[in-house]
Amino acid sequence: KQSSRxxxxxxxxxxxxxxxxxxINKISELLNHSIENDGLRLLYQPQINSATGSADGFEALLxxxxxxxxxxxxxxxxxxxxxxNIIGRWVFEEAARQISEWKRKGFAVKPVAVNMSVRQIDDNxxxxxxxxxxxxxxVEPEYIEIExxxxxxxxxxxxxxxxxxxxKDIGVSLALDDFGSGFSSISYLTRFPVDKIKxxxxxVDQYANIDKCSxxxxxxxxxxxxxIKTLAEGVETREQFELLRDxxxxxxxxxxxxxxxxxxxxxxxxxxxxxDMIF
Ligand code: C2E
Ligand code: MG
Ligand code: MG
Ligand code: MG
Numbered sequence: 074k075q076s077s078r079x080x081x082x083x084x085x086x087x088x089x090x091x092x093x094x095x096x097i098n099k100i101s102e103l104l105n106h107s108i109e110n111d112g113l114r115l116l117y118q119p120q121i122n123s124a125t126g127s128a129d130g131f132e133a134l135l136x137x138x139x140x141x142x143x144x145x146x147x148x149x150x151x152x153x154x155x156x157x158n159i160i161g162r163w164v165f166e167e168a169a170r171q172i173s174e175w176k177r178k179g180f181a182v183k184p185v186a187v188n189m190s191v192r193q194i195d196d197n198x199x200x201x202x203x204x205x206x207x208x209x210x211x212v213e214p215e216y217i218e219i220e221x222x223x224x225x226x227x228x229x230x231x232x233x234x235x236x237x238x239x240x241k242d243i244g245v246s247l248a249l250d251d252f253g254s255g256f257s258s259i260s261y262l263t264r265f266p267v268d269k270i271k272x273x274x275x276x277v278d279q280y281a282n283i284d285k286c287s288x289x290x291x292x293x294x295x296x297x298x299x300x301i302k303t304l305a306e307g308v309e310t311r312e313q314f315e316l317l318r319d320x321x322x323x324x325x326x327x328x329x330x331x332x333x334x335x336x337x338x339x340x341x342x343x344x345x346x347x348x349d350m351i352f
Contacts, residue, residue: 100150103140108159112138115167116333117185119343120304120326123318128343130184130218132326133168134333135160148190158196161189166206168217171336173210180344186218186248194232200239207243214244220271222250223261234264241266248304252276262299270296272322274307281305281313286320293321 107113117131135144151157168185175182193199207214219240226233226249237247248269249261253276261267272289280288289305296303305317308327317325334342 097150097153100142100147101154101156103137103142104147104151104154104156104160107137107140108156108163112140113160113163113167114138115164115171116335117171117339118326118333119331119339120186120324121330123314123322123325128183129324130186131339131343132186132220132333133164133171133188135164135188152190152192157190157192158199161193161196161199162202164188165203169206169210169212172212172216174336175340175344176212178340180340182216182344184216184218184246186220188220188222188250191221191226191228191233194229194236200236200243203240203245204243215246218246218248218269220248220250223252223255223257226261226265227256227258230264234266237265237267251306259295262296262301267301269302269304271326272303272305274327277305277307277313277317277327281308281316283316286316289317289322290320297321 114136115133116136117133119128120130120132121127122129135148137147148157148160151160165187168187172182172185196202203217204214207217221233221237241247246268247266248271249265249267250271251273252270254273262270272292276289280286293303302323303321304324304326305313305322306326308314308317308325308329310329313327314325314329331342
């Protein structure tokens, strides 16, 4: 009886693995097709200053046009199949292009946060590419923030520190993404030259309530000691927003204020000037 159960489990496992590989191959194909056929685009989610109610910045979030695969899925396939460097460069250039377009149209442009995979450390010359791209589009480095996920940093801490310092050296700022989602380490705040930490939705869900919000307040105080700004991600309710604001989070990002938007909707709702206060 015992052995037959094992066999069943083994078969289940095999089928599962096979399913995963087929799935990964499919995603990989669709991703390649998107890259080659102009099928990538960026949406922008506003980051609301919790004191003023206006957008402080926007996070650029990658989408595949006409293909319904979630970003975490296609990003992890891109990382595993050697496509992340091409995608990473496309994302950076598209963000720079968009900023230059907004500047040309006369909007009061806010910084755009660009997600970067730590795998892109292997992209030799990426920082030089960033510098040239910004120059080419006439975009000052202050308009860009690079978001890097904390749980990848600890795989190769030394190289990461060198790389992140290079990014800082060209004048681009740095945010530590997904803080509190994995093996968060307070030492990241001292070892990496970060300007901002972004509290992950899981941390927000756990602590943005009356009973536990003092934890976030203390984290905010600690970050303040290091001159680091804090942003809470995945905020979906007014109650969460108010608690996080009162706990000292500088900025709030989440569906409560806005989902990720097409550039035209960013212009309409957040860049037109007078109407940009949302509370
Ligand atoms: P992330 O960088 O932590 O981005 C935040 C994610 O939370 C986004 O998911 C956003 O749409 C979602 N979100 C925002 N507010 C809320 C909310 O109130 N509730 C909920 N449930 N979700 C909210 P998205 O766009 O699916 O991206 C997922 C992840 O994929 C990102 O997490 C990031 O790690 C990765 N990613 C997205 N675009 C890029 C990119 O251009 N490059 C790289 N390397 N990774 C990217
Ligand atoms: Mg991010
Ligand atoms: Mg995040
Ligand atoms: Mg994430």
